[in-house]
Amino acid sequence: MELLTTFGRAQPFAASARLRGRVLSAWAVVALAGVVATPVLGQQKVEVEVETVKPRPAGPEAGTATVEVAPAGPSVRELVRAGRIDDALRLVDQQLALHPGDDELRVQRARLLYWKGQWATALQEAETVLQRHPADIEVLELVAQVRLALGDVAKALECYMGMQAVGDNRPEIHQRVLDLLLVLKDLPGLEAALLRGGRLTDEQELARARIAHPWSVDGGLGATLYNGNVWPRLDLGVGRRVHKQATLVGGVQVEQRTQGAYARVAWAPRAELYASAGRFSAMVHASGSPSRAFLPLVDARADVAVAINDSVGLGLWVRYAVYAPLDATPVSSLTLGPNLPIHIGRLTLTPGYVAVLLWPGAVAQSAMIKLRFEATARTAWFTWFYAGDDPNFIDRQSARPARGLTALVGVEHWFSGRVGMRLSATRIQPFGNFNPFTEVSLGVRGRL
Secondary structure, three states: OOOOOOOOOOOOOOOOOOOOOOHHHHHHHHHHHHHOOOOOOOOOOOOOOOOOOOEEOOOOOOOOOEEEEEOOOOOHHHHHHOOHHHHHHHHHHHHHOOOOOOHHHHHHHHHHHHHOOHHHHHHHHHHHHHOOOOHHHHHHHHHHHHHOOOOOHHHHHHHHHHHHOOOOOOOHHHHHHHHHHHHHOOOOHHHHHHHHOOOOOOHHHHHHHHHHEEEEEEEEEEEEEEEOOOEEEEEEEEEEEEEEEEEEEEEEEEEEEEEEEEEEEEEEEEEEEEEEOOOOOEEEEEEEOOOOOOOEEEEEEEEEEEEOOOOEEEEEEEEEEEEOOOOOOOOEEEEEEEEOOEEEEEEEEEEEEEEEEEOOOEEEEEEEEEEEEEEEEEOOEEEEEEEEEHHHHHHHHHOOOOEEEEEEEEEEEEEEOEEEEEEEEEEEEEOOOOOOOOEEEEEEEEOO
């Protein structure tokens, strides 16, 4: 069957936390972009032309008759290239009215409906044709694309594997099968697919390690330089994936602060939950120090985000803390930090605003911007900046507000799917008669 095909070369289906709820809705844009770009090699194209023939009555000339042929209208392809999807759909509907049994026209109609975002109708149209042509590779791929747009990863995988079963050995299709098996966390299916050939990319290898090793360990050493003193810090954590989209972490933080000859040690246990569902993701943290020294007596946090589309999301950081330094009145604080994650290729830019409400009535405000660059699947660089009534200074000084600037730079790297590290350096520079903080942190993480 010859079909009007206008989708471009398949790209790997994102399996990481960043692309996890966002990729499905982007297929329609990718497919439409392929209309203007070069079609996939080996796919045949048929343009549907509309030609109107209007007979005219015979003139007075002896025994002669003339037939005038109106100029041919634009084809479906020309209309799509011009971005006139609605006109292209009307043209296909006109042709179907004349040829209701033409399956090529029905596939064209399904593709146009898919581009318009009418996925349920597009799926019904395409699957009707697929029932009559179950081995047609192009129809199978169209159904797979619509299934992905609808979020039905399992059915989409069936279609891509069906394409392989009838002889489609394109590397990009094999790669798509591996991607979707990882999304479904189907390790036996993944191993079987690898027997057909190919190899995992670094991103896929990391995804497989996360699935195969549900236990994780994290250890971090840090040091804060303040007013000529060194404050060491130790942070340990153990995590367990309890669901496909949820991980629990438990840990403890121990820190020593020295001021002249006087040293104090504080510790705090912590529990965290990391979860995602569709376009939503969240982190919930709860900890509290029984030391009544300088760590918060109560520290409850939540970081939630929703992806609006592939490029933009909405986030909110909320924290409630109670500082209870020795021989001092406890101070409560509520932090609100709305932010806007913006994805530009491998770069994620997150501007935001942070307000810290300190009882009994003070409000500290600062601007925030975070940048994260995914240099490779294994390596990411990140930097954060705060300006204003610095929330980091408030935290280090147990709720004493002071305006200032904070800059953090760091790198994360996975040496393999099971061993990685994180290194960061921070400078907290308050204004006025306050001493600055300089912090260095090194963390090692692994999967068991």
